Amino acid sequence: MLLRSLKIPPALLLLIVFLFVFGWQLSQGTRHENSPVGTDVIPKDGGEKKAPRIALMTFVTDQRSYLHLSLKNKDHYARRHGHDLILDYESHTDRAVVFWKFDMAERLIKTGKYDWIWWMDFDTLITNTTTKLTDIIDEELRKVENPEEIDYLFTHDCNGFNAGSFLVRGHERSLKFIHDSWAIHDKAKAEGGQMSEQDSTVQLMKDDKVSADRVHVVPQWKLNAFPHEIACFDPDSKAWEHGTFVLHFAGAWAHVKGDDPTGQLMKKYEHEIIWGDWKEFY
Numbered sequence: 039m040l041l042r043s044l045k046i047p048p049a050l051l052l053l054i055v056f057l058f059v060f061g062w063q064l065s066q067g068t069r070h071e072n073s074p075v076g077t078d079v080i081p082k083d084g085g086e087k088k089a090p091r092i093a094l095m096t097f098v099t100d101q102r103s104y105l106h107l108s109l110k111n112k113d114h115y116a117r118r119h120g121h122d123l124i125l126d127y128e129s130h131t132d133r134a135v136v137f138w139k140f141d142m143a144e145r146l147i148k149t150g151k152y153d154w155i156w157w158m159d160f161d162t163l164i165t166n167t168t169t170k171l172t173d174i175i176d177e178e179l180r181k182v183e184n185p186e187e188i189d190y191l192f193t194h195d196c197n198g199f200n201a202g203s204f205l206v207r208g209h210e211r212s213l214k215f216i217h218d219s220w221a222i223h224d225k226a227k228a229e230g231g232q233m234s235e236q237d238s239t240v241q242l243m244k245d246d247k248v249s250a251d252r253v254h255v256v257p258q259w260k261l262n263a264f265p266h267e268i269a270c271f272d273p274d275s276k277a278w279e280h281g282t283f284v285l286h287f288a289g290a291w292a293h294v295k296g297d298d299p300t301g302q303l304m305k306k307y308e309h310e311i312i313w314g315d316w317k318e319f320y
């Protein structure tokens with residue numbers, strides 16, 4: 039009735055409605071980038087603070103039995119908390135393939151899009167997707183005297199630094215650490231030695247106090263828990279248990295017999311994952 043009395047053809051009306059909705063969506067378009075949904079960090083000092091922009095990054099360069107699970111799990115977590123998931127499927131480095139995580143970190147830091155970048159090895163699961171990474175960052179930085187001086191949140195296992203799950207601040211200042219770690223590796227290589235990204239980073243923290251001071255060590259269970267099958271723990275000696283945030287099958291081949299040790303553990307622990315309700319964040 040109304041349409042007829044206004045004498046607007048239905049097609050034109052549809053177009054008007056479409057333009058209106060489209061325009062509104064455009065005006066909302068930058069919201070995601072500036073304030074990821076679901077990561078509202080309320081500053082304890084009562085001031086106004088924007089939610090940190092976070093990227094979760096990993097790479098996988100070959101076919102694996104647990105490809106889908108590891109990808110789905112990280113994607114689910116990133117969506118649930120409004121983080122970006124950045125994935126590489128190729129590595130192009132003259133160093134060992136594990137060094138590619140530093141190349142990725144450098145690339146993401148240089149975009150200036152992120153406050154914190156979370157590296158996860160591909161043989162990891164987020165086993166409690168309710169836990170907010172931003173809460174862990176806040177909690178840990180509150181433990182140090184000058185939180186703004188900290189660029190790296192690392193964890194240890196029984197051998198010291200483990201590079202399987204760590205955070206790097208998305209700030210230009212973080213680049214020097216990466217470049218210095220590369221330099222240590224490259225020098226060793228030129229002299230015929232071999233170093234992993236873990237080795238060169240440990241060496242850097244030993245050699246250079248300024249770099250070491252940029253690092254805060256987080257309890258292993260909080261960010262990089264190992265299962266009891268892989269009993270290589272930091273001094274807290276806390277193995278993964280149901281409800282823990284992250285599970286990392288580090289060096290599973292050395293602890294589990296048979297074919298595909300990591301795949302076996304992935305299958306075993308898949309059912310322990312606490313998922314969110316996708317309808318709330320899809």
Ligand SMILES: *[C@@H]1O[C@H](CO)[C@@H](O)[C@H](O)[C@H]1NC(C)=O
Pocket residue numbers: 166168169170280281282312
């Ligand atoms: C999962 O994490 C949330 C948030 O950290 C926590 O409140 C909850 O107790 C955890 N779940 C279990 C089963 O421990």
